[in-house]
Amino acid sequence: MKILHSLYGLIVLILFSLLLTGSLAVAAEETVCIQCHGGLDGHLGEPVAQWRTSVHAANGISCHDCHGGDPTDFEMAMSPERGFIGVPEYAGVPDFCGRCHVGVKEDYLASAHGQALEVGGPNCVTCHENHAIQLASIDLINENTCSMCHDYERAARVKNEISSTEASLTKLEASVAALHRVGIDTQRLKEELFASRNAFRRLFHTVNIEKIKSQTAQFDQDLSETKATISDYENRLGQRKLIGGVFVALLVLGGIVALLIRRTYQNKE
């Protein structure tokens, strides 16, 4: 009877801890927003699957970070009292996203696109989508998106201007990674490139071709210094390789000579 009693206690304990760890795991990522919307159909359920693929999901930005509300309370989740702000109007999107992307919002609002927001200009979602937002790149400048409202011609000019600097940034990043792999301290170079890349990526939202032209010229000049440092490293690395090569060759030669000398002695004996 006593054994049965403690067995019962054990089972309750196991069940209880399963429940506890289960609900803790849910609390960490599966908010009530995701649980409920994940089970809904159509336009109420789709955001969940789309969001899962996004750069926001990867960085822990969830439904309630954008829409507000209480992610821990099924009943009150979408109550305005708990900070739910719902879905923005078309012209409200830049403020909605700009709570976090402050610099981008500034550049955008000052641009021809931002100025035309109330009269047919694109908002953030037009170019980036709303839930399936991916890491940004110049591939976002494409015929599909950029010929919706005007001809593609001016978009292509912006893209051309940006691409060459983009390409040299990518190349420099690859060189720095290669230097890092052979044991050179690239921390400072990495930081420089990171800062350049960040400043450079802000440029697009101005969509001002003259501004982009003069700024890309400035970036190319800044990058040429970084480029010089990198090729300096690469040259020294080349020399090091050469010296190493010569050293190995001498060793091998020495070995052969020693072998020959030993042979001669052995033959004499």
Ligand code: HEC
């Ligand atoms: C118990 C289910 C349930 C939970 C929990 C829930 N939602 Fe909803 N949500 C709905 C339903 C049903 C609708 C559509 C009807 C409506 O707007 O009330 C909706 C609508 C929405 C809309 C569109 C509103 C509009 O004006 O078109 C957004 C955005 C939204 N939910 C976000 C959230 C967020 C963020 C959370 C968590 C903080 C959340 N939901 C939690 C069921 C839920």
Ligand code: HEC
């Ligand atoms: C990066 C910010 C962001 C995140 C994160 C986000 N949303 Fe949204 N959501 C938006 C925006 C912006 C809109 C308005 C859509 C538009 O303007 O096209 C929207 C619209 C909606 C709508 C209305 C769709 C319709 O067609 O009526 C629902 C429902 C919704 N979101 C639910 C969710 C749920 C659930 C999550 C979490 C899985 C989520 N959202 C995460 C930005 C976000």
Ligand code: HEC
């Ligand atoms: C006309 C299309 C368009 C609009 C409108 C637009 N973007 Fe972008 N966005 C882009 C493109 C293209 C890039 C990539 C630029 C690059 O890589 O050089 C980008 C890059 C970004 C980046 C990454 C660069 C960085 O500085 O961190 C963020 C974040 C971003 N956009 C957010 C927004 C937000 C928020 C809005 C609205 C206020 C917005 N975008 C409006 C096309 C657009």
Ligand code: HEC
């Ligand atoms: C609650 C804060 C928050 C809101 C609101 C928000 N984002 Fe983000 N967003 C982030 C964070 C954090 C990242 C990942 C880190 C980074 O790249 O800045 C990110 C990343 C991005 C990126 C990729 C940036 C890159 O480096 O390529 C884009 C594009 C973007 N967001 C667009 C948007 C758009 C469009 C909206 C509105 C629909 C929006 N975000 C709303 C916080 C937010």
Ligand code: HEC
């Ligand atoms: C939703 C409509 C819409 C979309 C989509 C759109 N644009 Fe625009 N664009 C405008 C409007 C409106 C203007 C300002 C009026 C004008 O010059 O026609 C403009 C102006 C421009 C200008 C001229 C800016 C200036 O200062 O003279 C450039 C460059 C440009 N867009 C590039 C792009 C690129 C690149 C894309 C795609 C990533 C894009 N646009 C997508 C509506 C749009």
